[in-house]
């Protein structure tokens with residue numbers, strides 16, 4: 001049962017209202033901090049009629065760790081989803097033992113590695129962990145976030161910067177690779193750590209933007225009339241709060257030659273509450289065309305909350321595309337790819353790109369051979385309508401565009 005309480009009516013499709021999603025005001029929970037969680041009972045309203053209460057046991061919850069433990073062992077998704085997205089994120093799993101406890105997994109059988117965690121820490125919000133099948137060590141979502149010893153193996157042709165991002169840096173926070181488009185990176189933070197990420201070894205700390213640097217980047221874009229599209233990337237640009245995004249949007253809106261703002265983000269998938277009313281108003285009121293490219297690799301990542309987030313974006317006028325990565329043990333079979341495309345289309349997202357794995361150190365165990373990939377895409381094309389078959393692409397450092405494999 002869905003239990004959103006924070007959205008105003010404007011962006012909630014009727015079918016969700018019929019499912020029982022309410023549009024009560026956010027006044028008591030918008031600013032909900034950990035401390036306030038400790039001192040308030042949380043009201044859950046479902047079906048539009050029944051009200052139940054989840055009382056937190058104040059006497060036992062003394063520290064933040066107590067709270068984390070409580071979140072991961074006792075609160076269900078319905079309750080957690082009544083908290084704002086930043087509070088949810090602050091209680092994401094960062095400890096592999098707690099995660100395994102939550103998922104009913106024996107830590108001994110997972111080939112985990114503390115060295116892998118040191119190189120790229122574990123980070124998984126509860127909203128995503130909820131979709132992992134409990135007790136299943138081979139779950140396709142689990143494989144995407146579990147730090148295993150295979151990450152320490154060396155594979156030929158793998159490096160820390162497989163797509164040549166560092167050579168494309170024009171100034172702090174600005175990458176220019178392709179004609180007419182620039183990549184604006186103003187955060188290295190994400191809501192989840194995907195083990196296959198091609199930027200897992202990227203030196204983000206050197207590219208963080210302060211206000212002056214952001215102004216400098218905007219000036220560079222303004223000075224180059226060939227730039228018609230800005231791609232907000234990271235990290236995950238939606239990790240920035242709405243006020244920070246509003247400032248950035250205001251700067252972009254003021255550049256007349258700019259036509260499109262594209263946002264590459266995994267947040268609508270991993271933490272769908274990030275799609276706030278404030279963010280929707282920002283994109284709805286923009287004078288530029290807004291394209292959001294979400295990142296989803298498996299149909300199991302799409303639950304009703306994700307569906308609602310995407311439909312709210314759609315109703316705010318956003319063009320929605322998906323990019324996924326072809327990953328061994330996650331989506332390297334016909335059923336998984338077919339289900340993903342069909343499920344995406346059901347929630348108004350067009351399957352756009354399927355990326356061949358970028359060869360970043362630590363990700364070699366996710367590799368699928370080119371022959372297998374081509375066979376899979378041929379089978380997919382024979383099964384689905386053309387618009388449901390994503391383009392299989394690969395990115396090579398120094399090339400002027402992504403290379404079409406299929």
Ligand code: SF4
Pocket residue numbers: 189190191192193194197198199200234235236266295
């Ligand atoms: S959200 Fe995107 S940038 Fe962040 S770790 Fe996952 S794939 Fe990498």
